Amino acid sequence: QLEKLQHVDQLSIIGELAAGVAHEIRNPITSLKGFLQLLEQNNSSQTSYVGIMLSEIERINAIVGELLLIAKPRGLMLKEKNLIQVLNTVVTLMTTQAIIHNIQIKMSFSDSSIREIIVNCDENKLKQVFINIIKNAIEAMKTEGEITVAIEEKKDVVTVSVQDQGEGMSEERLAQLGKTFFTTKQGGTGLGVMISSKIVEDHDGQFLIESELGKGTKISITLPYKEIKRMA
Ligand code: ADP
Ligand code: MG
Numbered sequence: 001q002l003e004k005l006q007h008v009d010q011l012s013i014i015g016e017l018a019a020g021v022a023h024e025i026r027n028p029i030t031s032l033k034g035f036l037q038l039l040e041q042n043n044s045s046q047t048s049y050v051g052i053m054l055s056e057i058e059r060i061n062a063i064v065g066e067l068l069l070i071a072k073p074r075g076l077m078l079k080e081k082n083l084i085q086v087l088n089t090v091v092t093l094m095t096t097q098a099i100i101h102n103i104q105i106k107m108s109f110s111d112s113s114i115r116e117i118i119v120n121c122d123e124n125k126l127k128q129v130f131i132n133i134i135k136n137a138i139e140a141m142k143t144e145g146e147i148t149v150a151i152e153e154k155k156d157v158v159t160v161s162v163q164d165q166g167e168g169m170s171e172e173r174l175a176q177l178g179k180t181f182f183t184t185k186q187g188g189t190g191l192g193v194m195i196s197s198k199i200v201e202d203h204d205g206q207f208l209i210e211s212e213l214g215k216g217t218k219i220s221i222t223l224p225y226k227e228i229k230r231m232a
Helices: 012-042 044-070 083-100 123-141 171-176 192-202
Strands: 003-006 079-082 103-109 114-121 145-153 157-163 206-212 216-224 227-230
Touching (some): 012 044, 079 083, 079 123, 083 123, 083 157, 103 123, 114 145, 114 216, 123 192
Antiparallel strands (some): 003 206, 079 114, 114 227, 206 216
8 A cells, every 4th residue: 555654854953963973973983993994904813893893883984974964954055956957967877876786767757848947956955865865766676677757847846756666665664764763774874865855845845755565665856946948
């Protein structure tokens, strides 16, 4: 059955904390990592422990890195950008990763005369959202299949949906999703969805997840647009 989940903004406190803590954590971690790398080279009998410690440090680093990204949610740099251009860039970027897994990424338009969709947005933050979502889609499919990025215009808003043919999610997983650090992946951070939904909400948009276990997942992002330019 189809499950829907609407994300509520619950990040403001986490964001405040994250900014301070993440910065403080980074420096000692870098120094720990350096000394562990030295140990790894010098003391062969303990190498496997050191390897585990290094990979755990990498995990902390990844989490801290993503926390730093949420840390400035209010600092949106809004500019008028063509959303199609933004999506093209992200799709091109992610295609290299997709190809390795035999996955194709396709773009589809509800109206083929659309040339530009001008959205007031923070381009880098929006790119981050679509990168996160397409990355999750690739990871959910593992090998083979298609990811469809569909662009659909409505009255004042545009919806971009990313549909995968991956493992989908159970009700339990859907209920957990979006909570801090919830991940089912080795080395995952469980922050991608939370950060992405936060960025979309900062753009006065909506972030919707629909998923069917064993069939796939569709993430829909709805944003207000300023103007649509069409072919003459
Ligand atoms: P991460 O990718 O680091 O685990 P995310 O916040 O991006 O963190 O995702 C959290 C969890 O939500 C994932 O570990 C996975 O279980 C689930 N998930 C997210 N996107 C999908 C998807 N497209 N298909 C199936 N499960 C997904
Ligand atoms: Mg992810």
